[in-house]
Amino acid sequence: MFRTPLAAALLFATPAAAQQLTPAEITRVDAIVADALASTQVPSASIAIVRDGRIVYARAYGDQGPGMKATSADAKYQIASISKQFTAAALLLLEDEGKLSLDDKVSKWVPDITGADRITVRQLLSHTAGIQDYWPQDYDFAAMEKPVTPQQILDRWAKKPLDFEPGTAWQYSNTGYVVAGMIIEKASGMKLLDYLQKKILKPLGMQAMDQDYAVGPGFPQGTHRFALGPVRPAKPAAHGWLWAAGELAMSAGDLAKWDIARIDRKILSPEDWAAQETEVKLADGSGTRYGLGVSLGQHDGTPMVEHGGEAVGFLSENVVLPEKRFAVVALVNADFGGAPGEITQGITEIFYPPMTTQPAQTIDQARDALARKLFDQLRSGTLDRALLTEDANYYFTPQASADYRDSLAPLGEPVRFAALGKPRLRGGFVNRNYEIVYQGKRLVAITYAEPGAAGKFEQFLVQPR
Template structure:
C-alpha cells in the first residue's frame, strides 16, 4: 500500500510560502524528517517551522495514503488530537473576558450532577487537577468506541464516578475533564464549541480546521498503526464523538503554526490570557504540575517552552513553541506508533537552538577522585585551599610540609594521570582512597583519608614514591 521511502521522499511537496531557510538548513531539516520516518516506518509527516514570528518552511513527506491524489501535500489536514485542548482552554479564557464565566467558578454552576461539582473549578478541569477519571487512558480504541457517543454520554459514564483524588491535590491527565470543560463553554456561549472557536479564533487567524471525525477518506491522510514490529496497517478511527473538546480538531501543519504565531505575537487572545494559559498550575501542597491551561510548560536551553502532543487512532502530533525566541515547529504524522513526531520537533528545535548535552552525573567515587586531583594540583602549585582539610590535616601541612610538597612536585610537572588504586575502604571513621600518580618516567602513590560523603574534608593526603 505504501510507496518505498525513497520514492516517497522524491515525491515530497515543494515547500510552501517564502523559503526563509538557507540551503544547508533545508537539507538538515529534510534529513531530520527522513531519519525519523525511515527509522520508525511511519508513512508520512507534514511539518511547519516558524522563525522570527513567520512561517518560513512548510513541507509534506512520504506516503499520506490513497486519499491524497497528488501527495504528499501540505494542504492535507491531520488530526491534532490533544493539541486541541489548548483551543478549548482558549475558548473559556475568551468567555471569561466576555463576563460569561470565571475560571474559578465551580462546575456546579453549570452542571451540578458532575462528581465533585461543588469542589471542582473550571481552572482545575483545564489543568488536569480536578480528579475526574480519564475515559481514554488506553493507546487503542476499546469496544465502546465502535459506536458514536455524545459528550453527555461520556460524562454520564465517567464524569459521575468518585473522584480519583481531592481537587487540586494531584495532577492526572483527564480527557473527561476537557469534555466537561467543552460542555461548559457551549452552555456559557450558547454556541457549539467549534462554531465559537471558528468565530473568535480560527477565522481571525485564517485557519481552516475541521472536525477530526469528518477528516476521513478522500482528501485526508490515511491513519495507520502497527502491532509490535508487524507490518504497517490501516487503522480504523473511533466512532464519532469520542474526542470532541478533548481533541476534536484536524488541520494542516501551517494552520497550527498560525496559532503558534498568535501565541508569539500575543494576538487574538489578550496578553493576560496568554500569560494565564502559560502559567504553571501549582498543587495545594505546593508541588508543580509543569502544566498550564491546555499546554505543557518547560524550558529549552534556559528559555521557556510551551508544547503539547496529541494522539488519535492512527495519528500522532507534536507542537513546540519557544515564545521568547519567536520560534515554533509543528510535526503531524499519520501513524500512532514510532514517535517520529517528537523526533522531528526535537531535532528541528535543537538544530536552530542547540543545547549542549548535560554531562552525566558523577557518582560519589568520581567526585572524590576529582577532589583528590584538585588537592594534588594545589600542593604542587603551593596554593592550598585549607577549607578542604580537617583540623588535623591543616596541622600536618605546616610551612615546612607545604614547602617540600611544592618544591618537589613542581619539578615533576603535571602528571599524565591520577588513577584510583583499588576501591574505597573505611577506617577510623574516615574513607581511605589511594591513587597512582603517573608520569612519563615514574610513578608516585597518594594515600588519602577523608570524611564520608561528597563534600567530606581530607584528613590525610600523603604523597610518596611509587614502585
C-alpha cells in the same frame, strides 16, 4: 497499500511556503524528517517552522494515503490533544466576555458529576480536578466502535468517585475537557466548533475542521502497527470520542498560525496568554509543569510551551519558544513510532543546540520485572492473558498477537530493557515506558497498568524508537 516512507519522502516532498531558511538548514531539516520516517516506517509527515514570528518553511513528506491525489502540505491531519489549548482559550475568552469565571465551581454549569461542587473550571483545564480519564490507552477500545455524546462520556466516567481531591494531584484527563466543552456551549449559547471558528480560527485564517470528518478522500489515511509488524490502515473511532478533548484537524501551517498568535500575543489578551502559560500549582505548592491546555518546560533554559496529540492513526507535536519567536509543528499519519517528537526535537536543535543534559529518572523495580515478563511472552507467543485487563485482551486479537510474535521473535534476546522516565497516573492506571535495545535497533514499550505490584496491564504497546 503504503509506499516505503523514505522513498516516498524523496519522491513527493512538496514545499508550501517561501523558503527563508538557508540551503544548509533545509538540507538538515529534510534529513531529520526523512530519517524519522525511515526509522519508524511512519508513512508521512507534514511540518511547519516559525522563525522570527513568521512561517519560513512548510513541507509534506511521504505517502499520505490513497485518499490523496498527491502529497500536500495543505492536508489536514488530526491534531487530537493539541486541540486542548483551543478549548482552554475559548474559556479564557468567555471569561473576558463576562460570561463565566475560571474559578466558577463546575456545579454552576454541569452539576451532575462527582465533585462538581468542589471542582473549578480552572482545575478542569489544568488536569487537577481528579476526574478519571476516559481514554488513557494508546489504542481504541471496544466502546469506540459506536458514536458517543459528551453526556454519555460523563455518565460513564465523570460520575465515578474522584481519583483524588481536586487540586491535590495532577492526572491527565480527557474527561475533564469534555466537561469544559459542555461549559463552553452553555456559557456561549453556541456549538463548541462554531465558537472556535468565530473567535479564533477564522480571525487567524486557519482552515481547521472537526476531526471526525477529516477522513476519506482528500485526507491522510491514519495507520497503526502491532509491534514491528506491517503498517496497517487504522479504523477511525466513531464520532464524538475526541470532541472538546481533541476536536480539530488542520494542516501544519494552520497550526503554525496559532503559534504565531501566541508569539505575538494576538486573539487572546496578553494576560490570557500569560494565564495559559503559567504553571498550575497543587495545594501543597508542588508544580505540575502544566498550564491551561499546554505543557510547560524549558529548552536549554528557554521557556517552552508544548503539547502532543494522539488520535486513532495519527500523532502530532507542537513546540513553541515564545521568547525566541520560534515554533515547530510535526504531524504524521501514524499512531506509533514517536516520529513527531523526534522531528520537533531535531529541528529545534538545529536552531537552538542544547548545552545541558537532563538527569536520569528513577524506576520501579517490581513493575519493571513484570513488564519484562510480559514482553518475553509477547515475543515468544506465550501470552498469559491473566496479566491483562479486559480492554487489553480486546486489543490483543489473534492478528495483533501474531504480529507481535512474528516481528519480535526474530530479533532474539535484547541487550537492554530499561525504564524511561517516572511512572505517571492516568485514567486510574499507572503509565510506565521502557527502552528495548538490540544490536542496531531500539524499541519502546508504552505500558499502562492497574496500581499495585500485581496490577493487570491495560496496555502494552511495542514500537520503534
